[in-house]
Amino acid sequence: MDFDFTEDQQSLRDAVQRWVEKAYTFERRTSIVNAGGFDRAAYSELAELGLTALTVSEEHGGMGFGSVDAMIVMEELGRGIVLEPLAQTLVATNVLSAFAAPAVQAQWLPRIASGEALVVLAQQEAASRYRVDVCQAQAKAQGGSHVVSGRKSIVAAGDQADAWLVSAQLDGAIALFLVEKDAAGTRAEGYITQDGSRAAEVQFSDSPATLITTEGVAALELAMDTGIAATGAYAVGAMEKTLAVTAEYMNQRKQFGVEIASFQALRHRVADMKMQLELGRSMSYFASLKMGEAPADRRRALSQAKVQIGRSMRFVGQEAVQLHGGIGVTDEYIVSHYFKSLTQLEMTFGDTLYHLGQVSDRMEDTAGVFG
Structure with a gap:
């Protein structure tokens, strides 16, 4: 199998890398965190690079x-632990492209592609515990359309979004709806999360909604898998930068008159970090390549990937802090922010323990043999 990237893909990587290095510095990120954890101007810059249009059809x-x-x-x-939630844009794009009616696609996909509209997933509830088949929000038909009532938690950039993809019970089954931010009966309470990004608790009270699909569970499974693939790749970039910062620090920090990078025990720990990074990278590749598979195969593969990537994130983040010592947990030093980002990512779209259970369930179905 050929894992080399095409020239176009390498050009795409170079363009994003230049933007992160020059336009999204640590100082700018810090100012965005201090201002609330989301910057519409930065999101617009991602749109200008074409990233919000990446997986939208021509x-x-x-x-x-x-x-x-x-x-x-x-x-x-x-690598730049960019706060603006492009992963949510990829989720919305995939779900709308796969499940929405042509008229809804024509209304929303061009706006998402241009960066005019930010649409995010509002699925998680206090009692759902990562499960997409558990939903207490309710929907009902009203006046030829639908209304939604319920509360969704930890909605990424929820108070900054232009619309939400909302799961709700309709006639005894989970369906998926699109609710615009200006719809009656909506209220979003935003807050800063541990890694500096923004999230919200979103309340719906008979809020007018557009039905996306009555196959809500299937749509949510695609949303979760898209999110796992996107945040898994994001984590690989974050881990790579974390390792680089740690190695640089060890080559500068001296103890007993020599750089601590010369200590064999510490070199072994860095080697272990590198091994975990590469394990995570291989499973990120695996996850992305499996996104086009049948739903059952895709779901199994993405859970497998999340287990390894989650373990890698936890190991690399914790080792980086240990090798830095006290400075590794100070807000003034960059590695603490990578540690917080990796820690939060490990619990995004299902934590490692949850996905380990998912892998275990699917091993029972196949007697432990994967095709």
Whole structure:
């Protein structure tokens, strides 16, 4: 199998890398965190690079690229731990493209592609615990359309979004709806998360909604898998930068008159970090390549990937802090922010323990043999 990237893909990587290095510096990121954790101007810059249009079809003004191209982009954004939620844009794009009616696609996909509209997933509830088949929000038909009532938690950039993809019970089954931010009965309470990004609790009270699909569970499974692939690639970029910063520090920090990078025990720990990074990278590739598979195979593969990437994130982040010592947990030093980002990512779209359970369930179905 050929894992080399094409010239176009390498050019895409270079363009995003230049933007992160020059336009999204640590100082700018810090100012965005201090201002609330989301910057519409930075999101617009991603749109100007064409990243919000990445997986939107050409028919709707997008670039028509695939999951591998999205992986490349997310890796580079991860190196700069960019706060603006491009992963949510990829989720919305995939779900709308796969499940929405042509009229809804024509209304929203061009706006998402241009960066005019930010659409995010509002699925998680207090009782759902990562499960997509658990939903207490309710929807009902009203006046030829639908209304939604319920509360969604930890919605990425939820108070900054222009619309939400909302799961709700309709006639005894989970369906997926699109609710615009200006719809009656909506209220979003935003807050800063541990890694400096923004999220919200979103309340709906008989809020007018557009039905996307009555196959809500299937749509949510695609959303979760898209999110895992995107954030997994982002984590690889973050881990790579974390390792580089740690190695640089060890080559500068002296103890007993010599650089601590010369201590064999510490060199072994860095080698272990590198091994975990490469394990995570290989599973990120695996996840992206499996996005086009049948749903059952895709779901199994993405859970397998999330288990390894989650373990890698935890190991690399914790080792980086240990090797830095006390400075590794100070807000003034960059590695602490990578540690917080990796820690939060490990719990995004299902934590490692949850996906280990998913892998275990699927091993029972196949007697432990994967095709």
